Amino acid sequence: MSNSKNTILSLRNVKKHFPIKEGVFQNVVGQVHAVDGVSFDIGAGETVGLVGESGCGKTTIGRCVSGLEPLTDGDIFFDLTPEKLVALEDFEKHQSEIKNKYLIDEIQSTSNISKIEGDDFYNYRRNCQMVFQDSFSSLSPRQLVSDIVSRPLKIHKVCADNELIPRTIELLEQVGLGKQHLYRFPHQFSGGQRQRISIARALALDPKLIVLDEPTSALDVSVQAQILNLLHDLQKQRGLSYLFITHNLSVIRHMADKIVVMYLGKVVEAGKTEDIFANPQHPYTKALLAASPDLSEDVMSDMAALDGPIPDPARPPQGCSFRTRCPVSRTECGWEVDDIIRRLEHHETLIDSIKSVHQPDAFNAKLTFETSFSAIELKDAIGTNDIPKQMRKAIKKIEVDGNDVNISFDPVQTVPLVQSDNGSLSRCVLANK
Amino acid sequence: MKKNAQNAGIDEVNFNDSAFKVRLKRNLEILSNVLANPTTVLGLIIVILMLAMAIFAPVITEPNTPDPYQMPRDWKAARSAPLTPGHILGTTNRGGDVFYGVVWGARTSLKLSILVVTLTVVLGVIIGSVAGIVGGKVDEILMRIVDVFLSIPELIFALAIAAILGPSFTNIILALVIVFWVKYARIMRAQVIRIKQREYVDAAKIMGASKLQIYLKDILPNSFSPVMVQATLDMGNIVLVGATLSFIGLSEAGIAEWGVLVSEGQAGISAGRWWASTFPGLMVFLWALAFNLVGDGLRDVLDPRTETKR
Structure with missing residues (x-):
């Protein structure tokens, strides 16, 4: 400027x-x-x-x-x-x-x-x-x-x-x-x-x-x-x-002249227009650019179009808010217990048998099921490929204790906006390196 | 055909037009749309005749002294049939001239309906606007009060209030006001909530207009047409309910009011003296019908869904 x-x-x-x-x-x-x-x-x-x-x-x-x-x-x-x-x-x-x-x-x-x-x-x-x-x-x-x-x-x-x-x-x-x-x-x-x-x-x-x-x-x-x-x-x-x-x-x-890209109430990327169009840093920006019908550029063709719902802005995800839909998410993106609950919503028998959720913070929770069978089933479900690999890796501890399942993740700070190679600001764990 | 007329309207606007002329032209356009419907025209003709009768009542029949709203009594001609000299519509059991009652009854009805509609519209618009604009708890409380009023059928409610207050014409007006304002509050609240979310209200805020200015220039004019339609319909309904209350004796005896006359004449119907009830009853019917026809016509033209196209 x-x-x-x-x-x-x-x-x-x-x-x-x-x-x-x-x-x-x-x-x-x-x-x-x-x-x-x-x-x-x-x-x-x-x-x-x-x-x-x-x-x-x-x-x-x-x-x-x-x-x-x-x-x-x-x-x-x-x-x-x-x-x-x-x-x-x-x-x-x-x-x-x-x-x-x-x-x-x-x-x-x-x-x-x-x-x-x-x-x-x-x-x-x-x-x-x-x-x-x-x-x-x-x-x-x-x-x-x-x-x-x-x-x-x-x-x-x-x-x-x-x-x-x-x-x-x-x-x-x-x-x-x-x-x-x-x-x-x-x-x-x-x-x-x-x-x-x-x-x-x-x-x-x-x-x-x-x-x-x-x-x-x-x-x-x-x-x-x-x-x-x-x-x-x-x-x-x-x-x-x-x-x-x-x-x-x-x-x-x-x-x-300048672009500010927003996602869930936060700026995920900001910079000069030409920089962002030439070399987008954040996966969300990349996905947006890939989604716009532009025949001349196929640089971003490897980016899948965005799918999945936008998370509820009343309970925005911790860490990187985009990780729930991110095609290149990492272990360190800030996975939390809510992600497991979001996954559970697709799993009707499990979500029905859940009795209570005790959640002292976003990264630790005790889920109580009606039967110990369901608790084991949850642990097994988390072990399968239904759950993104990066998220599975981020789980620090998962224990079945009778009808209870204790889950904990590594707590992660909100990802900061940092200067990236092309001079624009980007809010992504990949850009931090 | 309607559309052509509107398009022609655009092209006719030229450099010499003034704001006043354009507004007049648009109002005439709306009027011509209203008049395009034959039933509305019929209603309007009856309304105009009724109003003329009410306004020229002292010219049509000699006013009774000292109070022209009181029926003149001609005991010698009591119970005479229609078309007798001096009493073209006959007389009642108590010697009241039915024609005088019909003519001056129009005046009473006009007085009743205008008073009640004005008071209820003012009350309803104020309360509805407050609820819609302030919102939150104020809105909740006001609307629950409105719900209580709406939960009682309007005729029975008006009857109860008039009975508590005692039989008099003023009390009928009061009872009708208490019963009828809630509808306007409901309509106005819904309209205000709809209009205040419009972007032109935001635009007025951004340019720095005061809250009162926004209410008077943006919200009120754009939310008033359903209130106007309801008011027209109620001009008829109020006379109907008022006549009902008079009929069961909640008005003053002996006044020139259609409901009172129907009530006075009902005893004679079985004895073949049909006229004393029939003519005032017919007037109530025509009055209510006419205003309902006009109200329906207005609703078709002022319908909010066609609002933006106009």
Whole structure:
């Protein structure tokens, strides 16, 4: 990253957990870890692509950035000068010895969007806008285009009342529409035109950052290209930064300067677009690239397509969260008791005869069966090829004691994001070597 | 055919259009869609005739003094059959002019239905909106209260309340308000929950609109059409239930109200004096039918499923 430009947005260990509520009294029975410790930066005039399967938390990040969802933990900083960014990184590394205390205080009080309130937050609203996926749902069916596009101008009192309409026409012209479209309802437009209206609305306050939440996935391919080119041109003209959320890798390749790949609420790989496409490090990224229909590249043809379900984000796997579906998983990936239970779910007779599970932590458990026969059967089942070899190797101890089976694994820390050969960050035990 | 009309609408919009003209044009379009259905038109004609009768009641028949809502009594002409001079629809046992009752009964019904519908819509929309927007425990508590109200059949519930409060016209209004608001609360809550998840509400939040602005400009206008349909249907239902309550004697005796008249006339039916009950009964039937026809027509046009296509 060049050091001369400002960093428009800096996510620091952002977490967003949604409580699972039940019953009349809305008791909290669990937490969905939608976003679990995500950090990345967006520079001025830069496009960062956020990719991942549905349910990986990419849209939640978009909603957190645009201020729609309060964060559970972590910080999002807005518009940091290079000095501030350095000071902040310094502060995070050496918490105890604060060199630039006044600068840190200033950053916290003016740039941390999860802490600022009132006028400062209002100001942030002007600088961060969003374009949604579904243009039917993102434009109110009862408002005219003139109302929709001029509304942000009215709310922020950007211009006098008699200037509203000229400004609105100007905005419409910038997105390839005209004044003949001013007094129409959204339903009178095609999908591509409606998305242009959304973009005009997002541009109205002249923001520095626009969150694009799958802006083209509801459009057909020829229109997609038009919208992408429009976004490209607007970025050049206005020096906008984009946070581009999508699952479409060819779109992201066309648009993004940097890519952040997410899986189960965590970043699994982050780096420059060309690096990631040329030499993906994480097996998940490899699988994603292999899954996208691209005839020109068969480098990844040895990667099997992903199968198996995404684990429950309310109980994300320890260690490497991708290991349950990983084709190249290792013994040290952080296997745990939940993996055995997940396997048991396919084994009806065993899961029916299970009486209780005593699990002091993720890596140790005592499973009690109704009969000692079932307990032995479980041990035998773990010995067979139904269980991945790497997982079998990771089991430290498995003992049958009457009706009980004691299982323990080697405890493993969460796999960290580390710098790999190609300069990108990757969260995989293979990259650690 | 409908589609062609709509497409023509787009092309007609030109540079000289103003927001006002476009809105007017769209409202006319909706109206023309409503009028495309002949049964709705029939309902609308009856409604307009009924409303005209209610509004011009003092012109049609001389108002009774001092209280025009009280039936005039002509003891000499008691029990006279229809088409007698001065009493074209005959008189009741107690000498009340049936025609006067029919005409001024329309006024009473209009008063009753407008009062009850306004009060219930306001109450229901407020409570439903609070439940839908706040959610969580507030929603649970409010909706359980609504469930209690809904678990009792509306006629029996209204009857019980009116009986407790004592026989009077005001108490009937009160009883009907207590019974009818729950439906609106239910409808409004469902609509608000549906609409507040729309992305245009998120977009308004992101541009910095206040919560009140979002409610008034985005949520309320987009969630109101089912409430309007229900209100139209209830304009008819309320008169029906109100007449029932009057019929069993929970209203004031002697007022110009269709239910009261039916009740007064019922003793004479077996003796061949059919008119005193039949004409007011017919009015109740027509009133309820007309508003139901119009409500059904509105529902077809304002149906949420066709909302985005309009």
